[in-house]
């Protein structure tokens with residue numbers, strides 16, 4: 112095998128040829144599909160003399176090729192590897208190709224594929240080249256007209272981007288539909304579908320009074336599960352009009368749901384394709400979290416219509432230009448629809464659980480990567496979630512009004528263009544007058560900055576000084592980094608719990624109660640004057656920057672912040688810090704076999720929070736959820752799997768035991784037999800009830816948990832109880848699993864939950880059960896949702912079992928990666944990254960993981976994406 116090549120941002124050049132028009136004719140048959148493409152091509156004025164026209168093509172069988180009606184012979188072109196080269200082309204010409212492809216056997220789920228009875232496409236990032244020969248890069252933008260032909264009885268629904276312009280019957284029971292997209296677009300936004308699907312219809316009237324037809328295409332049996340997604344879409348459309356003045360620009364918006372999808376969803380122009388888990392929901396089958404995720408992902412794809420589609424990318428290195436910005440937009444949307452603080456907490460949990468480890472591992476990259484081997488590997492928490500944090504910091508520095516002006520200017524300048532992250536930053540800068548020169552380092556430097564804060568109070572001068580020090584860690588290919596510009600949103604709190612005015616040295620007027628400090632040196636001090644008594648600082652409110660903060664807070668101070676910080680996010684964060692300090696402080700004692708004990712003030716603080724009568728129940732639930740074993744591990748230089756597990760279990764058991772009465776009382780108080788409603792208050796109540804159940808199960812008999820399971824009337828309560836039961840080594844656990852399966856075996860999305868609950872169980876024998884479940888008739892290695900629910904959940908979400916000392920957890924992962932390499936390389940690569948943190952473990956485990964990585968690397972016909980992950984991990 113020749114080693115895959117790495118592509119570099121510094122080598123980027125605009126294309127030599129532009130494709131103005133694309134006419135596609137896709138003729139679908141059971142055992143093959145013919146694609147005829149007619150491209151209207153024009154040489155770019157900047158193209159070098161004699162530059163050839165290069166087209167990408169992958170797994171295509173070339174049947175015919177013509178230029179301006181003349182059939183080319185083999186001396187007129189070269190086809191090597193995945194590149195078709197046409198030398199000596201005129202200024203403008205028409206290129207016609209005909210290829211044969213095999214969607215019916217395409218298990219990669221990229222390009223055109225057949226799954227669960229439907230033909231559909233996924234082209235981002237480089238899937239269009241699996242459909243036809245094309246300069247498959249986002250800076251080539253064209254007008255598309257697409258005709259789909261298929262058997263009418265089997266595939267009555269034929270869709271593509273834009274508007275339907277013609278349809279009709281053909282011979283032999285076949286039919287066709289022709290779609291035309293009035294907007295130019297890059298090839299990655301192309302989509303088409305042929306299937307037998309139910310259509311749920313609705314409509315939305317835009318602010319300017321245009322009526323948009325909304326169409327949701329799903330399996331017939333799922334037609335009753337679209338309501339929430341449709342409502343979410345309408346809310347998204349209204350929100351983007353109100354918040355950013357952005358209206359939808361076509362007369363029809365289609366969403367197709369599929370059970371077989373590599374990612375979450377895809378923003379193809381006017382024809383989104385969604386993983387069914389982000390569309391289908393009803394209270395009996397979906398949890399509150401599912402409902403919230405649907406709202407968020409529907410919003411995300413809709414918002415892409417402006418941030419991604421109307422203004423697109425000039426190359427894939429700029430992916431965060433659309434993804435970071437669109438995640439920021441969907442986060443803001445969800446915050447406005449529900450509870451802002453709760454949304455922020457869950458977003459930060461994701462960032463800490465997924466992005467921080469990535470930023471500290473072998474795949475660490477800046478939000479604008481400088482190179483890649485396989486682009487699919489860069490749809491990461493860094494590009495998406497840290498990318499959104501970077502946008503959020505700009506928002507924090509500029510304020511909402513200037514940010515909005517920046518957005519307006521960005522669209523004014525770049526609508527219809529394919530641009531880079533730089534254009535966004537420049538628009539923000541020009542619209543606001545704020546200098547973002549140093550801030551740009553967030554786009555080029557990887558690694559999570561560590562900010563240490565020292566505090567000094569001078570009782571004589573009444574001066575209070577905060578000294579910030581930052582260290583940006585070395586990451587692969589990057590060392591000796593420059594200090595970043597970091598927004599520190601903060602306040603000072605007096606002993607009475609009241610906020611103190613923040614007057615910086617040199618200021619004459621009394622300052623505000625909250626402010627954003629801009630910290631952009633290696634070390635910088637901020638002195639506040641007129642501070643009567645030593646305060647407690649509340650720093651990085653609302654998680655104002657994606658950094659790790661190190662402050663030498665005592666337990667007492669953390670308890671104070673947990674109860675008094677006016678910023679709800681920081682109250683939560685103080686609780687998390689307190690738990691993390693406590694648990695990690697015990698790990699050494701576990702190792703030395705010492706007796707563990709939990710401090711009385713901590714128990715009292717938990718009780719106070721739990722029984723607080725004015726706090727939002729959702730915040731209480733978040734605050735009292737212990738940090739996960741994975742997150743705790745990430746806070747340790749050398750991860751002690753067993754120590755963390757034992758210490759965390761001890762803290763949970765002790766809190767359960769000492770506060771038994773309170774957990775029970777709050778549980779009862781949160782019970783409600785009324786009908787299921789999806790308002791924030793009901794969600795909060797269910798969440799707190801579930802949390803109480805997790806503690807109660809540690810001290811009460813399994814029968815009570817089983818009763819909670821059996822009496823549940825919605826999936827939120829049912830799954831919460833099942834999850835608690837799954838950790839218990841009791842017959843009730845098996846019984847509940849059996850009942851759940853019988854009740855839901857016809858619903859593939861609910862079965863994903865069944866697989867996942869068992870995969871993340873703490874019970875002994877979990878690995879053996881996971882292996883047995885991989886042989887279950889309802890498990891399907893070709894279905895990414897199933898792989899993620901069972902194997903993914905086990906390897907990423909069950910560290911204690913995955914890191915078994917006999918290496919059998921590692922074998923399961925390596926075997927899965929090797930099997931998937933031949934089926935779905937993009938999922939294989941994603942799974943392989945489960946070994947990325949191998950160097951953080953003890954020597955024995957390191958050795959075991961390294962051996963598995965080497966085994967994968969030596970696999971024959973290793974896909975470039977898997978190669979990239981394992982070879983970077985092994986450096």
Ligand code: ARG
Pocket residue numbers: 235236374375376377378411412434486487490
């Ligand atoms: N652009 C899609 C979204 O974020 C995701 C596409 C995922 N593609 C991939 N190759 N991983 O909405």
Ligand code: ZN
Pocket residue numbers: 411415433434437
């Ligand atoms: Zn996206």
